[in-house]
Amino acid sequence: xxxxxxxxxxxxxxxxxxxxxxxxxxxxxxxxxxxxxxxxxxxxxxxxxxxxxxxxxxxxxxxxxxxxxxxxxxxxxxxxxxxxxxxxxxxxxxxxxxxxxxxxxxxxxxxxxxxxxxxxxxxxxxxxxxxxxxxxxxxxxxxxxxxxxxxxxxxxxxxxxxxxxxxxxxxxxxxxxxxxxxxxxxxxxxxxxxxxxxxxxxxxxxxxxxxxxxxxxxxxxxxxxxxxxxxxxxxxxxxxxxxxxxxxxxxxxxxxxxxxxxxxxxxxxxxxxxxxxxxxxxxxxxxxxxxxxxxxxxxxxxxxxxxxxxxxxxxxxxxxxxxxxxxxxxxxxxxxxxxxxxxxxxxxxxxxxxxxxxxxxxxxxxxxxxxxxxxxxxxxxxxxxxxxxxxxxxxxxxxxxxxxx
Amino acid sequence: xxxxxxxxxxxxxxxxxxxxxxxxxxxxxxxxxxxxxxxxxxxxxxxxxxxxxxxxxxxxxxxxxxxxxxxxxxxxxxxxxxxxxxxxxxxxxxxxxxxxxxxxxxxxxxxxxxxxxxxxxxxxxxxxxxxxxxxxxxxxxxxxxxxxxxxxxxxxxxxxxxxxxxxxxxxxxxxxxxxxxxxxxxxxxxxxxxxxxxxxxxxxxxxxxxxxxxxxxxxxxxxxxxxxxxxxxxxxxxxxxxxxxxxxxxxxxxxxxxxxxxxxxxxxxxxxxxxxxxxxxxxxxxxxxxxxxxxxxxxxxxxxxxxxxxxxxxxxxxxxxxxxxxxxxxxxxxxxxxxxxxxxxxxxxxxxxxxxxxxxxxxxxxxxxxxxxxxxx
Numbered sequence: 017x018x019x020x021x022x023x024x025x026x027x028x029x030x031x032x033x034x035x036x037x038x039x040x041x042x043x044x045x046x047x048x049x050x051x052x053x054x055x056x057x058x059x060x061x062x063x064x065x066x067x068x069x070x071x072x073x074x075x076x077x078x079x080x081x082x083x084x085x086x087x088x089x090x091x092x093x094x095x096x097x098x099x100x101x102x103x104x105x106x107x108x109x110x111x112x113x114x115x116x117x118x119x120x121x122x123x124x125x126x127x128x129x130x131x132x133x134x135x136x137x138x139x140x141x142x143x144x145x146x147x148x149x150x151x152x153x154x155x156x157x158x159x160x161x162x163x164x165x166x167x168x169x170x171x172x173x174x175x176x177x178x179x180x181x182x183x184x185x186x187x188x189x190x191x192x193x194x195x196x197x198x199x200x201x202x203x204x205x206x207x208x209x210x211x212x213x214x215x216x217x218x219x220x221x222x223x224x225x226x227x228x229x230x231x232x233x234x235x236x237x238x239x240x241x242x243x244x245x246x247x248x249x250x251x252x253x254x255x256x257x258x259x260x261x262x263x264x265x266x267x268x269x270x271x272x273x274x275x276x277x278x279x280x281x282x283x284x285x286x287x288x289x290x291x292x293x294x295x296x297x298x299x300x301x302x303x304x305x306x307x308x309x310x311x312x313x314x315x316x317x318x319x320x321x322x323x324x325x326x327x328x329x330x331x332x333x334x335x336x337x338x339x340x341x342x343x344x345x346x347x348x349x350x351x352x353x354x355x356x357x358x359x360x361x362x363x364x365x366x367x368x369x370x371x372x373x374x375x376x377x378x379x380x381x382x383x384x385x386x387x388x389x390x391x392x393x394x395x396x397x398x399x400x401x402x403x404x405x406x407x408x409x410x411x412x413x414x415x416x417x418x419x420x421x
Numbered sequence: 422x423x424x425x426x427x428x429x430x431x432x433x434x435x436x437x438x439x440x441x442x443x444x445x446x447x448x449x450x451x452x453x454x455x456x457x458x459x460x461x462x463x464x465x466x467x468x469x470x471x472x473x474x475x476x477x478x479x480x481x482x483x484x485x486x487x488x489x490x491x492x493x494x495x496x497x498x499x500x501x502x503x504x505x506x507x508x509x510x511x512x513x514x515x516x517x518x519x520x521x522x523x524x525x526x527x528x529x530x531x532x533x534x535x536x537x538x539x540x541x542x543x544x545x546x547x548x549x550x551x552x553x554x555x556x557x558x559x560x561x562x563x564x565x566x567x568x569x570x571x572x573x574x575x576x577x578x579x580x581x582x583x584x585x586x587x588x589x590x591x592x593x594x595x596x597x598x599x600x601x602x603x604x605x606x607x608x609x610x611x612x613x614x615x616x617x618x619x620x621x622x623x624x625x626x627x628x629x630x631x632x633x634x635x636x637x638x639x640x641x642x643x644x645x646x647x648x649x650x651x652x653x654x655x656x657x658x659x660x661x662x663x664x665x666x667x668x669x670x671x672x673x674x675x676x677x678x679x680x681x682x683x684x685x686x687x688x689x690x691x692x693x694x695x696x697x698x699x700x701x702x703x704x705x706x707x708x709x710x711x712x713x714x715x716x717x718x719x720x721x722x723x724x725x726x727x728x729x730x731x732x733x734x735x736x737x738x739x740x741x742x743x744x745x746x747x748x749x750x751x752x753x754x755x756x757x758x759x760x761x762x763x764x765x766x767x768x769x770x771x772x773x774x775x776x777x778x779x780x781x782x783x784x785x786x787x788x789x790x791x792x793x794x795x796x797x798x
Contacts, residue, residue: 292795307798312791313784319794320715320735320787323425327714330428336435337717348707408700416679416706418693 023094031093032100038077039108050376050384054283055116056186056396059234064190067114071145074280079105080113081143081278084127089140090278098279105280116282117186118142118149122195122215124269124276129253129262134215138193143278150191150218152182152198152240153263159183160406162197163208163260167242169198171256174249176200176214178222178242184400188225188238191218196247197263200256211259213266215251222246232376232392270401273346283397285353286360286390288322291315291367294387298367305367318360325353344415351407354397361391425735426728428714429721433491437480438498442505444475449506451765454624457509462585463626469510473541477512482519486535493520493658497665497720504666504776505673507768509624511543511583513662518544520658521591525602525643525651534589534604546655547578547592547605547630555781557593557652562632564594564603570639572596572603574632584615584628591643592632593652600648604641605632622775624768657730659780660737661719667740667776668716671709671747674769678702678751685756698754705747712736712743731793734786741783744773 047066052058058067074080079101084090091097113119123142126134141147158164167180178198185194196216204210217223222245225238254262268274292315295306305311328345331337338345364387365372376385398404412418448468457463472478480495482488500513519538522531538544550561562576578592590605614631643651682693682702692698719736722728751766752759759766777783 296796304798306795312795312798313787315795316787316790319425320739320790321711323718323735324711324714324739326425327428327718328711331714331717334428334430334717336438337430337713344706344710348710352707352711405696405700408703409696411703411706412693412699416702418679418682418699418702419691421694421696421699 023096028094028096028100031097032104035079035101035104036107038079039104039110042073042077043108043110050386051111053112053390054393054397055112055114056283056400057234057236057393058114058187058190059230059236064114064187067111068145068148070111071114071280074105074110074113075143075145080119080280081123081139084123084139084143084278088127088135089143095275102279102281112284113278113280113282114187115142115145115148117151117195118147118193119278119280120282121151121266121269122149122193123278124274125195125253125262125266127276129265133250134253138215141192147192148187148190150185150188150194150240152185152194152196152216154182154184156181156183156239160403162263163211165197165199165211167196167198168202169196169200169212169214169247171200171249172246175246176249176252178216178245178247180242182240182242183228183237185225185238185240186236188218188240189227194218194240195266197259200259204257208260209257211263212256213253213259213262214247215253216245216247217251220245220247230393231395232389236396267401271346271350273343285322285325286357286364286394288315288318288360291318291360291364294364294383295367298369298382300369305369311367314363318356318363321356322360325349325356328352341415344411347407347411347415350397350401351404351411354394355404358391358394358398361387361394365391424728426718426722426725426732428718430717431494433495434498434717434720437495438502440475441477441499441502444471445502445506445508449503449508451507451768454507454509454768458623463624464509464511468508469512469543470541472510472512476539478515478519478541479539481516482523482535482539486531487539488535493661493723494720496662497716500662500665501669501716503669504772505669507624507670507673507772509626511545511586513666514545514583514587515543516662517655517659518546518587518589518591521546521602521651521655522604522643524654525647526604527644529640530604530643537588542588543583543586544589544591545581545583545587546659547581547584547590547632548652548655549580550576550578553579555656555785557656558600558649560593560595560600562592562594564596564601564637564642566596567636572637572639572642574603574605574635574637576632578630578632580618580620581628581630583626584630585617585626590630593648594632596642596645599645600652601645602643602648602651603637604643605635605637606641609635609637620775621771623771625775656780657723657733660786661723661733663776663779664712664716664719664733664736664740667737667744667773668709668713670769670772670776671705671712671740671744674744674748674751674766675702675706675709677765677769678705678747678754681755681758692754701750702754705743705750708739708743708746712739715739731790734781734790734793737781738783738786738790741773741777741786744769745777745783748773 082091082093082098083095086092169176194216196214200212201210222243224241227235228237298305368382374381479488484490564572616629618627620627715736719732722732748770758764
């Protein structure tokens with residue numbers, strides 16, 4: 017991503033040490049309210065303001081976008097520096113980075129395929145969290161089947177006029193921009209060839225968002241409606257009809273199959289050891305639940321599995337071990353991680369025993385009800401970005417070479 | 422929180438993986454495996470000679486004893502590729518016998534025997550008995566001291582792999598009330614004392630050996646104070662290499678099943694287009710990749726005292742889970758053909774069961790892991 021030369025180990029070590037010190041000093045252990053575990057769970061203005069401010073401070077300290085080019089607001093450093101900063105963030109249990117769609121999807125996309133003007137206009141605001149980005153791919157009638165998207169964009173001079181609706185817009189209420197997949201040619205012989213990809217303003221006439229209430233009872237997503245909304249043609253990425261290709265590439269950034277992300281993390285992983293401690297605090301027949309042999313075996317399964325995820329991440333850079341199916345681990349990681357998070361949180365809820373009946377808000381809820389909330393929220397990741405069932409199809413077809421159904 | 426270890430991979434491992442993958446694929450196509458199943462010897466002596474000439478028997482043996490001076494981490498890719506192709510030469514059995522000597526033998530014994538193993542004299546371990554439950558220190562066989570300084574053995578050992586070709590058999594006995602390891606010359610075991618066992622994995626050769634009256638020279642009693650340490654090392658080394666064979670086997674059975682899903686048609690469609698088959702084969706594949714990541718973590722961390730044992734037990738538990746699931750589904754997904762002897766799925770399912778029974782299955786290792794990872798109840 018950066019054209020900077022390979023890092024001097026001494027410089028890198030000094031940078032990592034500074035980063036550790038900065039995060040130790042600047043991470044607030046308890047902001048006084050519940051912070052979201054993922055960027056998809058931001059439900060209140062208080063949470064939003066806190067995380068926007070946090071991301072800005074991390075960026076200004078030089079620990080976000082460290083490997084993006086200086087000309088666009090990045091640090092211009094070798095990617096190892098950003099990796100060191102992200103590790104420091106994790107060690108200090110720092111809150112998540114808020115502007116996920118910008119940092120992980122739009123940013124790398126613009127660095128790879130955007131124009132100079134796009135990069136100058138958008139990248140810095142992505143890093144500072146001043147410009148929040150959202151994604152407009154799914155539609156009410158087309159969730160997993162993105163290729164059938166029906167939102168229409170019709171060329172009108174320097175603009176396109178957009179009509180239709182997008183759903184599951186994370187941070188939609190706060191976003192200034194959307195990456196939008198819309199149909200520019202309804203008559204294309206293949207449905208995929210009729211789509212185009214846009215950087216669309218959200219604060220424009222004819223764009224409205226309405227909140228969606230999640231299964232947790234909280235707000236987080238919105239539905240976005242376009243009624244004759246005018247968006248500039250200069251925001252199109254690629255040619256008309258290239259939208260599907262660009263959208264698929266964007267998903268590769270999301271799935272980590274392609275690099276260039278700004279760094280940091282946008283969700284906090286469920287940690288098997290937190291669940292071990294929960295099992296020590298919970299009781300069965302007056303004894304710690306962790307003494308129950310059945311619970312012990314399940315606990316070991318989860319520890320083995322979280323170690324699997326960590327080792328598979330390590331293995332991504334060991335190419336001789338991935339030679340026969342190079343796309344296997346990258347395309348499997350979403351399925352592995354999101355299903356793990358769902359199952360371990362589900363297990364955690366069962367550990368709380370009789371008190372598992374309480375929910376967020378009740379004084380008797382274990383750990384303020386975070387386990388139940390985390391379990392219910394975990395479905396956002398097993399469904400969003402392509403359901404686990406679609407992930408199975410992707411792995412079957414693209415990694416294992418099985419025919420489409 | 423425990424240090425569970427990271428994954429690492431050496432250039433030597435990469436080179437050996439590459440060579441072993443080609444060698445095993447060429448020397449052990451499945452038709453050859455099936456031909457050898459009905460052969461009394463059970464392996465191809467020419468392929469064994471090549472294995473020796475490649476230097477593989479010496480990979481984990483120090484140069485001072487004629488070896489290459491690498492470690493078990495570099496044996497793992499070889500064992501993995503042999504497991505993948507069901508290639509049966511007495512490689513793992515001889516390597517484990519060498520490991521027993523490295524950890525438990527005297528300097529003189531190592532000088533005498535390790536160079537012979539490196540140059541192709543097969544050796545094996547005889548540890549299991551009637552009451553064995555994977556605890557290598559639970560030993561009923563005994564050794565009695567003779568006036569000339571030698572020993573005479575009694576007891577029956579089971580599941581001794583490659584005992585028909587091994588020139589030396591390292592066996593465990595109780596001596597003066599505590600475990601000991603002794604090196605038995607195969608020539609001292611009468612033919613009638615050796616019975617070929619009928620085992621679930623028909624590619625293997627395994628034997629019951631009656632040790633009663635078998636003599637052992639004093640020079641072949643391994644230092645008794647090292648016995649427990651050596652047995653613990655053998656347990657972990659055997660699990661590491663068995664996990665390697667199992668990961669290779671899991672890969673092969675998934676590939677075999679995929680071939681079928683891509684060629685067999687029912688109701689006018691390739692059966693691999695049906696999600697009822699697609700999704701579980703993906704589950705098997707993902708499980709296999711996770712097991713392989715654990716395998717190479719165990720290889721990398723093996724010599725680390727804390728992380729090594731944890732990583733090895735995780736690797737064996739995961740290899741068992743992955744190989745058992747993949748080979749079980751392989752039979753099912755081959756439909757009626759899967760129920761026949763001619764379908765290769767059974768070869769892998771039988772191998773998976775055999776391998777799980779070697780030195781502990783998933784449940785056993787998870788129980789040990791609970792002790793290592795979680796606070797004691």
